[in-house]
Amino acid sequence: EKIHYQAPSAEQVKPEMDKFIEWFNKEIKLDYVLKSAIAHFWFIIIHPFDDGNGRIARAISDLLLARSDDSSQRFYSLSNQILTERKVYYETLQRVQYKAGDITEWLIWYLNCLYRALKNTEKTINKVLYKAEFWDKHKNTELNARQRLMLNKLLDGFTGKLKTSKWAKITKCSQDTALRDIKDLIEKGILRQEKSGGRSTNYELVEN
Structure with a gap:
């Protein structure tokens, strides 16, 4: 116009x-x-x-x-x-x-x-401050490249729901590998399963 x-x-x-x-x-x-x-x-x-x-x-x-x-x-x-x-x-x-x-x-x-x-x-x-605090808190946490990539995406404002299939697609790995990555982060207290439930399982960051 x-x-x-x-x-x-x-x-x-x-x-x-x-x-x-x-x-x-x-x-x-x-x-x-x-x-x-x-x-x-x-x-x-x-x-x-x-x-x-x-x-x-x-x-x-x-x-x-x-x-x-x-x-x-x-x-x-x-x-x-x-x-x-x-x-x-x-x-x-x-x-x-x-x-x-x-x-x-x-x-x-x-x-x-x-x-x-x-x-x-x-x-x-x-x-920006939240992201800096997050990485300072986890500076000694052992993470692989896929996990770091996905955590940065979540910290920057991930669009949509985080599912195993999305993790696998973005990081170019199998769904089994994606699930292992996610479970590892859950055990480390970084990710958790969303409470909303539904037909598929979604994951989110644990608040600092």
Whole structure:
């Protein structure tokens, strides 16, 4: 779906960009997070280039968010979150540009998007820490290459249920070998049989 913006005429672009740059560089009593939201919207509406306006707007947002964090290191990415939600992003921009200067809806969406970016990063960091703690706990546990491969897949977020047949397919071994690998991990307290039961047996990691 192509989104059409009502960009200023070619004659208006330079004076509009001059206003934007003056405002951007001016020290004003405005939280950098809010400034990043306003700057993003303003730049998109000016639409000074034929292509790449979205990428530049996201870069402007990231710059102001870095100033807000007062750190050269950032562990979250608003740009990635916007790309993930780009359909709603474009729809919100298109609606708000016709609201005669009222950008409240955009600010609410932007701040919620930033919140989701932070929450997703928190999940990623927790997953990385959990994986590091797991391997530190089992650094002296004797494991074969197949077991290490499958444990890493489970720690990274295995899709679907872990069955003997899946283990055999992924590690390219027989089902008998897969079952021996799994039973060995159960004896070592690393895997357990899922309680859900059913017609087939599924396995899961034992929580650290």
